[in-house]
Amino acid sequence: MQNLSGSPRRLQLQAPSPDSPSLPHAATGPLRVAVVHEWLVSRAGSEKVLEQILKVYPQADLFALVDFLDEGERAFLEGRQARTSFIQRLPRARTCYRHYLPLMPLAVEQFDVSDYDLVISSSHAVAKGVITGPDQIHISYVHTPIRYAWDLQHQYLRESRLETGWKSWAARACLHYLRLWDTRTAHGVDGFIANSAYVARRIRKVYGRTASVVYPPVDTGTFQLRRDKENFYLAAGRYVAYKRMPLIAEAFAAMPDKRLVMIGEGAELDRVRFLARRAANIEVLGYQPGAVLADTMARAKALVFAAEEDFGITPVEAQACGTPVIAYGAGGVLESVVADPDPERGTGWFFPRQTAASLCQAVREFESMGGFRPEVCRANAERFSQENFRQALADAVGQVLARQSDHPLLARLGLCP
Structure with missing residues (x-):
């Protein structure tokens, strides 16, 4: 159970065991660690990263703006209770915490982490x-x-219907303030780690800083390699605007000889169902439990992915099943999918534009290649395992500390090279 008395936990650095990642500059001496996360409301992609960070630093104290995790989803915190901000106590914070975005910079600045190294x-x-x-x-x-x-401001305003009117100007003023604050606070970071080379380029553009890359962890062990594939394509994920699920439905409606199964839920589900009603080859299943999704993913001919993601975990999960990926060729997917017709290397194929016509062309090209090897897809996915993440994170933190060789903290802890 986490120490809530106010004094931080001390992590004793020791020589690592052969089967665990090395802690940064392993040595003897206490290291007090705090981990700050935005919000705890579900176990999504960033929470899976948080879980592995806490495994590397098992005695770290946890801070979050709000913590509304259900009891059934808290196991990955291993008994910790996050220290939360004043937003936790504001009206309707459980369901409308995102509406308090203008207050979040102030809220995160109120966390007292002064006792941590x-x-x-x-x-x-x-x-x-x-x-x-x-x-x-x-x-x-x-x-x-x-x-x-930042770069998606105009897309956000369009999708939120905030392009005109006083609400638009209020939103633009808020985002302008956030950019100023975001730039200023970058100076307080000693080392950046990005979840993909794509995000590292965004960090360079926005903050003028170099970031090392540590890809997010994927629980590849929960996905079983399956070699015999069935004759259908799969689209899975949240039905939100940037995922472009209606685009996928529109493309397959134009290819009636190719079956598509769609799994997920969200604001655009009704629109997808409307498009699917006109196409007998599209089956919309809505939300499905994780076991059903994993089984469907393993049986699918290919995963179709139309979003521009910072990294994109779903394509890696598909490859862990031995299932190749047909994806929009932008963002982090360029780093997780190998678009090569060589069956000894390739794990998928890209389409260059977020249009139904471009996706249709990619599907035709994909089918003309004669298939990808499930074993090659699986091997590529293993690059992003949880074990590899923990080791890479520990190494990246160690590199930041090595660059701080004259820092008084390292001298005090006996961590200087």
Whole structure:
């Protein structure tokens, strides 16, 4: 159980065991660690990263703006209770916490982490803005800079129907403030770690900083390799605008001889169902439990993925099943899928534009290649295993510490080279 008395836990650094990742500059000496996360409301992709960070630093204390995790989803925290911000107590915070975005910079700045030596933030919005002092080291694992405040602002305004009117100007002013704050707080980070080379380029563009790359962990062990595939394609994920699920439905409606199964839920589900009613070859299953999704993914001829993701875990999960991927060729998927017709190398194929016509052409090209080897897909997915993530994270943190060789913290802990 987490120490809630106010004094931070101390992590004793020792020589690592052969089957566990090495801690940064393993030596004797206490290291007090805090991990700052944005919000705990479900066990999604960033929470899977958080889980593995806490395995590397098992005695770290946890901070989060809000913590509304259901009891059935808390096991990965291993008994920890996050120290939360004032947003936790605001009206309707459980369901409308995102509406408090303008207050989140203020909220994260109120976390008192002054008693910790090492602060690790898991950030896709504001966590990296936690305030640290000159004798502390702050390392930020960045899932993405605030996408809707930077290069995706105009897309966000369109999809939120905030292109005109006073609400539009209020939203634009808020996003302008967030950009200023986001840029300023980058100076408080000693080392950036990005979840893909794509995000590392965004960090370079936005903050003018170099980031090492540690790909997110995928629980490849829960997905079984299956060699015999059935004659259908799969689209799976949240039905939100940037996932482009209606685009996939539209493309397969134009290919009536190719069967498509769609799994997931979200705001665009009704639109997808409307498109599917006109196409007998499209089956919309809605939400399905994880076991059903994994089984369907393993049987599918290929996963179809139309989103521009910072990384994209679903394509890796598909490859872990031995299932190749047909994806929009942008973002992190360029790093997780090998688009090569050589069956000894390739794990999928890309389409160059987010249009139904471009996807249809990619499906035709995919089928003309004669298939991809499930074993090659699986081997590629293993690059992103949880074990590899933990080792890569420990190494990346160690590299940041090595660059801080004159830092008084390292001298005090006996970690200087």
